[in-house]
Amino acid sequence: MTKLSVNINKIATLRNSRGGDTPNLLKVAADIESFGAEGITIHPRPDERHIRYQDAYDLKDLVSTEYNIEGNPIDSFKEMVLKIKPTQVTLVPDGDDNITSDAGWDTIKNQEYLKKIVAEFKAAGIRTSIFIDPNLEMIKAAATTGTDRIELYTEEFAVEYAKGNTDAIKPYAEAAQLAYELGMGVNAGHDLSLDNIQFFGENIPHLAEVSIGHALISESLYLGLENVVNMYLYKLKKA
Template sequence: MSVKLSVNINKFATIRNARGGNNPDILKVALDCERFGAQGITVHPRPDERHIRYQDTLDLKPILTTEFNIEGRPDYRFMEMVLKIKPAQCTLVPDAPQAITSNAGWDTIKNKEFLQNIIAELRKAGIRSSIFVDPDLAMIEGAAAIGTDRIELYTEAYASGYHKKREEAIQPYLEAAKLAHSLGLGVNAGHDLDLDNLKYLKDSMPELAEVSIGHALVCDALYLGLENTIQQYLRQLR
């Protein structure tokens, strides 16, 4: 069974915001990604709206035909938006407001009560929940205790170690995915995945359901074109 590809369109919004106006048109980009084969669209609105804006998320919801995944730190404004839009999935990420990009997973033990309350709100609204975590077995067990539907494994360490010794780099992720699956959690993955390291992850991890890829995919599209790039990523996941 193919692993689903959700395209994170944040970087397209970064380009748009650099000049003002609406070029590239984020709504058209999202629809084109779907048309070219993406099985989902991911956005990560941050408080300063330096890329995806909160209005973008509102505008995207009625036009998308694939899975809509909104990720971010669940502060009041974020949760108000998510509960209004009701995406298919909400991925909770412990980003500090000034963070350039996601750089760590949740401590699901220290934040248990906070995350339980958030997950309960999402479940009540019919939204699938996912918690961004490092491949730490204690954090996986903590996520299961919270009651989330899925985890998203933070794959930066795997990507960094892939070209040095990929067997060692992937091992903690295989153990984490196996444990998550045994605890009834779905397994997503994301961060620094690209055309070099994606297939090995997919082939080694039978529990993997979905990957979210943005930065590398957009960089590849500069050379290969968006449609061709999405097709190449999909081939890695089949």
């Protein structure tokens, strides 16, 4: 079964927009787990414009499912992750000024760097995942870094699927199959939604986990958070 990890960055954005502690990030995370989600994802950035580093520490003892921390492994991020020791760390090549993630790693160009980072996290007992485009050469190079998993960057699929182009799934399916054959687990995330998640899940082999935040929280404004979490779980089970 594909696990659903809910990215709660947007909850932090809403909280930070007024100061104070409403909505309370920790309560929302606990509620999301109680609604059936199988993981909590956060993506702190250096400017802490949504998730703060302190949030990452506060969530450590609260998350009872899988705890996934995403980010660019700059020194402050590495230090935080090594102290918290989440279930999984997902390496994302964000620039400091990125509004959101917009590309996967060039695992060929950054091979030695990624090997070093992956080894450091794995030595601490943290499962590692590399955020990556569905490029077969990049998948092959990811395998030689020693990473446990890849996370397929799915924005292009989501954009094309919304236009009716179902063939956009093909490079993702091929990438997932190759990753599996090379011994890596397969995660996916970015712009997955209630509109496309079942089709994606039906067509991606060996899909271990999806991480969904922006769409899920946006859909929850209309449909309610508990309802939406369970709608995703239902669609993933049907996939």
